[in-house]
Amino acid sequence: MIFIGIDGSGPGLRVRVEAEDGVGLSSATGPAVSLTLGTGKAWQMVLETLSAALKPLGQATETLTDARIVLALPGLNLPAQQQLFTALNPLPGIIWTCPDSYAALVGGLGDQPGSVILLGAGSVLAARRADGTWYEIGGWGFPTGDEGSAAWLGQQLVTLTQRALDGRQPWEPLTRLCYGLWGGAWDAFFEQVATATQADYAALAAPIAEMAAAEDALAQLLLTEAGREVGAMAAAADPDARLPLALTGPLAPVLAPYLPPEATARLIAPEGTALDGALRLARAPEPPPAARGRRLVG
Amino acid sequence: MIFIGIDGSGPGLRVRVEAEDGVGLSSATGPAVSLTLGTGKAWQMVLETLSAALKPLGQATETLTDARIVLALPGLNLPAQQQLFTALNPLPGIIWTCPDSYAALVGGLGDQPGSVILLGAGSVLAARRADGTWYEIGGWGFPTGDEGSAAWLGQQLVTLTQRALDGRQPWEPLTRLCYGLWGGAWDAFFEQVATATQADYAALAAPIAEMAAAEDALAQLLLTEAGREVGAMAAAADPDARLPLALTGPLAPVLAPYLPPEATARLIAPEGTALDGALRLARAPEPPPAARGRRLVG
Incomplete structure (x- = not known):
């Protein structure tokens, strides 16, 4: 089992891969990913940066089954967007998604x-x-x-x-x-x-x-x-x-x-960044909460 | 000779056709035309509304040679845009173009x-x-x-x-x-x-x-x-x-x-609207000034 955090909160995508014991195995950065590009294009860009991070480990995205991945992106705070995006996951395993703000919260403050x-x-x-x-x-x-x-x-x-x-x-x-x-x-x-x-x-x-x-x-x-x-x-x-x-x-x-x-x-x-938050969430027993983290006032 | 004013300053395109003596012959309104739609699409929309105005007169845009037309649109205050747009004129005759602001100026204040x-x-x-x-x-x-x-x-x-x-x-x-x-x-x-x-x-x-x-x-x-x-x-x-x-x-x-x-x-x-201004410009001996009406300060 490896743990992978993917963070799109900054001006580019950041990927980090860790072993079970927390040791960093590899990392990669890529261009910024936005859902406004369209779901297919966004997934393609995620896969490219993820592939770059997996390459030194002799792994490919197509066979990535023994991994726990959390992908944090801006725009995933709209429930319909998150459902559509997550449903189109092209990876063989499960990938948990959340808004980048949630990864930043978990990375910054823990619990x-x-x-x-x-x-x-x-x-x-x-x-x-x-x-x-x-x-x-x-x-x-x-x-x-x-x-x-x-x-x-x-x-x-x-x-x-x-x-x-x-x-x-x-x-x-x-x-x-x-x-x-x-x-x-x-x-x-x-x-x-x-x-x-x-x-x-x-x-x-x-x-x-x-x-x-x-x-x-x-x-x-x-x-x-x-x-x-x-x-x-x-x-x-x-x-x-x-x-x-x-x-x-x-x-x-x-x-x-x-x-x-x-x-x-x-x-x-x-405590850490949104990327740290994504990795912490990858190690959690349950997936991150549903996209909607909105306080409705009045 | 007929005179045609076309005004895109409002929420929709307005066309008015006048005889030499100033008598109104016909008019039509159509959807808003924006150059951000692309030059081809913008011309197509202009032609559709113009056709509607010409129909009661038994005229078609393809044979519209004995007319003086002024077309005022937002976005034509950028010289490159105006040159590109005007160069693609699909009408058989000459059409003068200007920013909608200039037609509004001439319609509102004359000279x-x-x-x-x-x-x-x-x-x-x-x-x-x-x-x-x-x-x-x-x-x-x-x-x-x-x-x-x-x-x-x-x-x-x-x-x-x-x-x-x-x-x-x-x-x-x-x-x-x-x-x-x-x-x-x-x-x-x-x-x-x-x-x-x-x-x-x-x-x-x-x-x-x-x-x-x-x-x-x-x-x-x-x-x-x-x-x-x-x-x-x-x-x-x-x-x-x-x-x-x-x-x-x-x-x-x-x-x-x-x-x-x-x-x-x-x-x-x-005195009048941007459409009045476009018709006034159609009767002028010279075309409206080039797109750029910008005062550069400092």
Whole structure:
């Protein structure tokens, strides 16, 4: 028996294979997998990265029967999506699937109650109650949700750049930088805006973070607004501010200094990543809970 | 010789055919045409609605040589798009094309200097300077631009509904209405959000306007914010607030009462619509100016 965790919470897929005793056997990374590509294409991409991780072990996906696999992907928090995706499993054995937010929760807090906020291209909070049940806050996706995420930051910046371009507000160093990155000419910028994807917006978070580190006022303002959004998610999950809060994902170190004080006071370092969570779930006696981890209010 | 105006600025295509002496001969309406459908599909849809308008006259598009046609569509303000689209003209004669904002400017103000703001699913300001040249402000498109438009209003409301759904803010009558309109159940709402188009967001503007008319505070707040955005476009076009300003498009009557005072003071009734503008341009001796009507600032 081997244990395999597959995590799609970041900008690319990550696979890790472990032996029964917990020793790491191999790992691989691949391109980002999104269910919006279609279920067949998403499975194909998962299989390719999994194959790469199995190759050094002399294993192939077609004969992978003696394995416990947990696959965590964004988008699996919609029950219909999760059922469809899981039903089309092309592997010979059973594969457990769960939303990436759930893997981040288990990786970050284990079984403890509290919240983990996954901050990457998107953003979502996963919380565990004292009774063990869980729920999500945020994570509604681009372009109306995922507040405070990398794509959300990029969206704000592109809107500000448009406003500078036609004189609704003055140019700033950060909007000039964005204009340059997206073509540096009116036609090129318009074309880029017309075809931009969530990933294109998310790619602007790195230059925003760099400018903020260099004390740029607008970049710091955007990160402060993102931090406020993250704080609003944390406050909704735990209005009494009593339970631990962990940030994970590529944007976590960028936004941690920008959280409001109530959230900062609850902040703990996560035990591990969403990939660690997927491996922990692979070793659990039962499959992860059904996709729906939503707290319905009102 | 007949004159034909074709206007795609609203929720559907509008065609009007006039005789030399200005008498209306026929008209037709069709589905909305967007260049994002692809150039071939967009032309096909234009031809279908044009055919419907020509039928009562015993004319067919294939033999339409003795006509002057102006076709105004959103998206034609990107020069590469306009060149590609115009080059693929399947009609036997010449057809002049222009951005819908330019047709709205000519329809609203004729040759006078001033600004016309086209308020529909999207939003864009077209302004004429005293020297006759023109430029646009806004109109960068969904989801980062088109501030104050119907799609923009719908976007704001969906974000607020998401926040209410997971407890980041209290429910309000308007967010409950939105939740009901978009499925009334968590899964259905999530699915609708995941697949929503600009038109889906724009369709929420009508219920927002109805609730505002019924004194709903949140609906009035959203319209006030939209009015402020429209005011920012007007102020950027004319910082000294000296030239006339006209609003046109389906959202114009909804937003007019919500403009800031500086914009209200400049407000005049438009002479006509974008369709009137297209017909006026069809009678002009020269084709409309090239697509690019952008004022580059800084």
